[in-house]
Amino acid sequence: MYNITNKVLEDLSSSLPPVFSRSKAEELLGGMICARTLANLDSAGKGPANFRCGSKKVCYRREDFLSWLAARLEV
Numbered sequence: 001m002y003n004i005t006n007k008v009l010e011d012l013s014s015s016l017p018p019v020f021s022r023s024k025a026e027e028l029l030g031g032m033i034c035a036r037t038l039a040n041l042d043s044a045g046k047g048p049a050n051f052r053c054g055s056k057k058v059c060y061r062r063e064d065f066l067s068w069l070a071a072r073l074e075v
Helices: 004-015 022-028 035-043 062-072
Strands: 019-021 051-053 057-061
Touching (some): 019 022, 019 062, 022 035, 022 057, 035 057
16 A cells, blocks of 8 residues: 555655745645744754755755655654
8 A cells, every 4th residue: 555645755756846945835835834833843943954045034955854744744
């Protein structure tokens, strides 16, 4: 039986850009997680690995984000 978690991650892997902003994450994930939640998790040190572009824009690498998301998904 095919694991739905693997299917979600596979689909996201092919659709997410290599780098995307926190504010774009909510749209790219179809509302699965909101930008504000990511901001709170990042502040607590529990979010995906990220970097700043400019002084305010927080961005994620696709691979780092998917690794983090895989650990959070439940079937």
